[in-house]
Amino acid sequence: MNRYYWVLGAFAALVALLAIGLNLNPRDVPSPLIGKPAPAFNLNVLATPEQTLGPKDMLGKVWLLNVWSSWCVSCRAEHPVLVEFSKRANVPLVGLNYKEVRGDGDFDMSKMPANEEKKLAFQRANQWLVQHGNPYTLNVMDIDGRVGIDYGVYGVPETYIIDKAGTIRMKHTGPISPEDLSKKIMPLLAELNK
C-alpha cells in the first residue's frame, strides 16, 4: 500500500509542475534589459519633426515609453487605459511609434521612397491620435523599427518604465489592463518617484 502513495505523490508532483507550466504566459519573455540603461536613440518628434528626442533628454525623470502603432489592434484596446493614466498620473508618457507604415503590411515597401514613407508615417500617426485622443506627452517616430530592435520589441504594444538614472525598471509586453496599471505600474512609479 505504501508504494502506491509514493506513485500517487510523484503523479501529483507532475500534475503540479504541468499546471504551473500551462499557466505561464509564453509571450511573457523576461527582458534582459531590466536593470540596464535604456538604449540610446535620437528620433524625430511627431509634433515637431524638426526636433529629436532621446532617453538622455529624459534623465532626472521617471518616465514611460510606450511602443504603439496605428495598425496595431491591441494598441487600440490599450488606448483608453493610457488616456486614463495620462489624466491620473503626473508622469511623462513618451510614445514610440513603431514601423507606422512598413509594419502595416498594406504597402509595397519596395515601391515607396523613404521620404514618402516618412511623410505618410507622420500623417497616419497624427490622424490616429486625433481620432482616438492623445495621452502622450510626446511621440517619437521609429520608422524603420531599428530602435524597436534595440529595445527588444517583439509584440506591440510594449511599455517600459525608466527611472531617473535612465535605467529600465520594468517591461510590460502586450496591452496594459486597468489591473496592470493599478497593481503593477502605479506602485512602481510611486516608489521610483519617492
Next chain:
Amino acid sequence: MKRHTLIAIFILASFFGSATAFADAASEAAVAADPVAEKRLQGLSEELRCLVCQNQTIADSNAELAQDLRREIRGMIKDGKSDKEIVDFMVARYGDFVLYRPPLKGITLLLWGGPIGLMLFGLFALQRYLRRRATRINAEDHPLSADESSRADALLKEIDQK
C-alpha cells in the same frame, strides 16, 4: 464536382504561395549577392528564435520581426562582425530565449540535466525493483520435498504413458 473545385483552389493557392516566396527570395538575394555571407546568415538564423512565432527560427519565419532581424544580421555580417558578436547582440536585446539552444548555466541546469536525471532515476528504480524481485523469487524458490518430487515423478510418468 465539389472535389474538382477544391483541387483547383488548392493548385491556385499553392501557385500564389510559391509566387510570393519567389518574390521574397528575389529581394533578399538582391541585398546579399555574396554566397559566403548568405551561408553565414542562414546558419545564424537557424540558431535564433523568432519571438513572434515562438517555435520557429528566424530562418523559417516570415514574420516581420524575423525579416527585420535577418536584415540586422546581414548588416552586421557586412560590417565584419563575428558570429559571437551577432549572437550577443540578439541575446542582449531578447534574452537567452532567442537562442534555440539555451546556454548551460544555473537557471537552465534543470532543463539540461532534468532528462538525464530522470533517466538515471528510472534506471535506479528499475534496478532496485529487479533486485527485490530476484530476492523474492529466490526466497520462494525452495527445492521440492521428497513427497513433492515423488508426486511430480508420478505425474510425468503418467504423461509418458499416454
